[in-house]
Amino acid sequence: MAATENYINWKDDRQVFLGIEEPGQTKAVVVLIHGFGEHSGRYSDGVIPFLLEHGLAVFRYDNIGHGKTEGQRGYCHGYEELLELLEHVIAKAAKRFPGLPLFLYGHSMGGNLAINLVIRRSVRVAGIMASSPYLRLAYQPPGWKLQVGKLLKIIAPRFSMSSGLDPEGISSIPDEVKKYREDQLVHDRITPNYAFPIIEAGAWAIENSRLMTTLIIIIHGKMDPIIDHRGSVEFDKGTDYSRLVLLEKGYHELHHDVSRDLLFKHIKEWLGEQGLH
Template sequence: MAKYSEKRWLANDGMPMHAVRWQPDVEPIMTVCLIHGLGEHSGRYKDMVEYYTSCGVEIVSFDLRGHGKSGGQRGHSADFQQMIRDIKCFIDEVSNIDVAKPWFIYGHSLGATLTIQYALSHPIGFKGVVLSSPLFKPAFEPAKWKLLLGRLVQTGWPTLSLSNEINEVALCRDKEILKSRAEDSLIHHRISARLGIQMLSEGEQLLRKASEVDFPVLLMHGDADAITSHTASTIFSERVGQQCRLKIWQGFYHELHHEPEKEKVFEYGLNWMKRELQRL
């Protein structure tokens, strides 16, 4: 049984934040810093946490600003780079990661976009990065009126809140997970004009910057993902080159960690991290 703890902390701009930590009952072989996706929170990774901690892996995470138990308007950040600063503050000062031991960063969806941006700007310390269903491009065409509105108001009215356009049924094929999500009071379905436009811009920028990646990356995506584009992930992987291992899961939806075959995903990710440690 993993030891669970919570911590309240303040980001560098004073925003109250919520952090969590799961420690295995043995000396951990590594630590994984988990960055969650849009509209959710760190508590939605129970199955992944149970699998990893049973294998001797420590998991640390926090709720992004505007999400979960952290402060801020739901689905809003005044600056995408502030969210990167939140990750740095968490890793450096809050997470209790033992930097003398190996650690990895694992990001899902929006969290994967944040993770790779953080890794590019702070490429020291971690042993590798795992990207789950990253948002380089949406798998659907966003409503043109929303894009136009977002661009028009992101400066004058950046906090304007809109639907995040996430189709709940497209998240995973496990109906019990979808039911529990619908009953989760910490889940929200909003995104601000500023964050929405910046999120799309950051994804496009990452596709252009992919060749700058010089650290190990595991990129996993389902080819039935109707939320983020697995085709864009393939392009990103090709541009990174040998440093990136691409795994396309046939028939899988967006939340790989909630699919009926999720243990295969957990095992694949853990084995990749173990192989990276052996290469050092």
Template sequence: MNLKAKNTTDYMNSKDGTKLYYEKSIVDNPKATIIIIHGVCEHQGRYNYVVDKLNDKNYNVYRFDYRGHGKSDGKKAHIDDFNDVIDDTDAMVNIVKADEKNTKIFILGHSFGGFIAVAYGIKHKGKVDGFIVSSPTASDEAGILELFRKGTDKNEYVPNNLANLLCSDKKVCKEYMEDVMVHKEMTIGFVQEMIKGTKWIKRNISKFNYPVVLIHGKNDQIISYLDTEYLFEQMASKDKKLKIYQGMQHELLNEVIKDRVMEDLTQWIDERV
């Protein structure tokens, strides 16, 4: 916990009334406000390091658990429609816009949270000021999603076996497996909606025109860095940057070079506030 930030927790309602948990870490005289969107099967609590670094750089941070994750309502690790988590994000954005009227707002999304971030940018024009997209679930070049999509029952659970592929810091992988808030399985329905969502993004990515920085580890075995290169090439954004980190895996924000990654990201934000 960062001592220079005031930390509070609360709940909000999504468009369909689903109750969602969120936290905010507020600093004096903030340069901007960052909204963090976590990945599938995890929760916002895994981003304490990122929040501390952002607070240190004088950014406010809001983070939330989208439906079926963390302390939020909803069937565990399940979504009926990928648009629902975009609506969850919009609920968070609306609260931030009401609370933080005098700061720019950036969305930072990792993995499936990166998918949500990009999809949000396509669907909602002009609501925020930029995006930081980390290892987004934007396609399935690595074939991981198809491995999970066996069976036809959307409510059937399949194991989450990705822990050892997260990053090169095995302490992080061990903590992930021991974290009771991390789901060790997800529904086939969730996987099907992820696949549907990635196809939707491919059809619509040329409509994304926000300032954006995309980052990916070249050794990511969960999602191929080639997917992120494709997104970068197809985005209409005039202000866009791509950074591929050699030798790094999926969770760049937990990698052994995480300090360098955060320095790169905060420098990018600093140049736009």
């Protein structure tokens, strides 16, 4: 297996981190999109080895405002920039492995971006694996915070505040929560330019799920206190291309929780149906 790390020269000369991992024999390629406030390196101890084991090369990147990518934490120019960057990474992956099936693996915000990209921009991929996709928050931010945020989006879009995410909600395993808290690349900063477009895009995806014509498996924990699993249920009901798996004991980060084996079991079965055994 081979691994390389480099950077994409993005807009305003920002350097976007890109990592590439290749199995011994590549059957397909997957672009991995991490969740809000974290980074792609947090998938190196579970998701990435699993994908490599099944013959998928992995393109992972740290999104704008995250991880090793340059720029203000929790800030982007707008939602379209996030979709544009994802599409750019997909193009790089397709060029590196021409002719091979290309999948998307998106967790939380990453699932939001993957779903919206294929619906809004008609980007053709072989399928999507979405874990705990950010379609609807499980908690309602205080009304004052929403009002202030909407005002700041107009007059001070770079203004940063705490996202309000409680790390205890990512996993029922204390050690995983500890690792999250101690990770120097994890942050809880968010700006109006990030927060509101993501929320709006999640709602839009649910309302327009009938437009989804790409195969997708959605796996969500019913005990997720961060992203409402019922948003995934509503999305699944609107399209014939979705398979929904609800895990009774799953918290938000299924790949770092007690339901990890079940997560990988269902993805393995789904990949097998796509010809990847």
